[in-house]
Amino acid sequence: xxxxKQNSPSLSVQEGRISxxxxxxxxxxxxxxxxxxxxxxxxxxxxxxxxxxxxxNEDGRFTVFLNKSAKHLSLHIVPSQPGDSAVYxxxxxxxxxxxxxxxxxxxxxxx
Amino acid sequence: DTGxxxxxxxxxxxxxxxxxxxxxxxxEHNRLYWYRQTLGQGPEFLTYFQNEAQLEKSRLLSDRFxxxxxxxxxxxLEIQRTEQGDSAMYLCxxxxxxxxxxxxxxxxxxxxxxxxxxx
Numbered sequence: 001x002x003x004x005k006q007n008s009p010s011l012s013v014q015e016g017r018i019s020x021x022x023x024x025x026x027x028x029x030x031x032x033x034x035x036x037x038x039x040x041x042x043x044x045x046x047x048x049x050x051x052x053x054x055x056x057n058e059d060g061r062f063t064v065f066l067n068k069s070a071k072h073l074s075l076h077i078v079p080s081q082p083g084d085s086a087v088y089x090x091x092x093x094x095x096x097x098x099x100x101x102x103x104x105x106x107x108x109x110x111x
Numbered sequence: 112d113t114g115x116x117x118x119x120x121x122x123x124x125x126x127x128x129x130x131x132x133x134x135x136x137x138x139e140h141n142r143l144y145w146y147r148q149t150l151g152q153g154p155e156f157l158t159y160f161q162n163e164a165q166l167e168k169s170r171l172l173s174d175r176f177x178x179x180x181x182x183x184x185x186x187x188l189e190i191q192r193t194e195q196g197d198s199a200m201y202l203c204x205x206x207x208x209x210x211x212x213x214x215x216x217x218x219x220x221x222x223x224x225x226x227x228x229x230x
Binding site: 004006009034036041042043044045046049089091097098099100101102103104 | 142144153154155156159166167169204218219223224
């Protein structure tokens with residue numbers, strides 16, 4: 001049962017352009033959604049989160065949008081920088097306990 | 112360094128051997144989680160502790176797996192009679208839950224993981 005799904009295994013964008021990473025979920029009980037970034041040989045690093053009662057959260061270059069009716073969220077990075085190249089995981093959280101992750105999207109930002 | 116620390120970083124073991132991993136969470140964090148990640152997949156939840164109490168275990172955590180957090184600080188994850196299918200990255204994370212009903216829980220901070228290879 002894949003409760004969180006990231007359908008794009010990879011995404012390539014030019015430096016300075018917008019990166020849009022997408023995530024779909026099936027579990028209506030998620031209270032929060034989080035995005036983590038992962039570099040090779042490191043653990044995931046928290047990036048940004050959004051409560052299920054909100055539809056947008058912004059932090060610097062990163063904005064997360066939540067569409068509850070469509071059970072869809074997206075992460076926008078603008079402008080994209082080469083240092084943003086990493087694997088991005090979307091995760092849903094229930095009652096402040098476990099995280100359920102998607103499969104990840106490899107983002108490559110080309111100079 | 113005040114982050115989540117995991118040891119060892121890498122472990123190669125023969126099938127059938129037992130292995131134990133250690134996780135030291137961020138000191139003020141009362142929640143500790145174990146996840147497993149295989150190639151091309153996101154981390155999968157295994158179990159978590161609030162202080163020394165193990166509150167939830169995934170169906171992925173077979174009888175061969177056991178986790179402890181005896182004093183509510185560091186945690187160990189032991190795998191007995193390892194199998195080749197156990198080869199994965201084992202990730203530990205910690206967070207701070209302000210109260211048992213989980214209101215205002217902080218995000219989870221991950222360690223660098225222990226990569227297990229069973230040959």
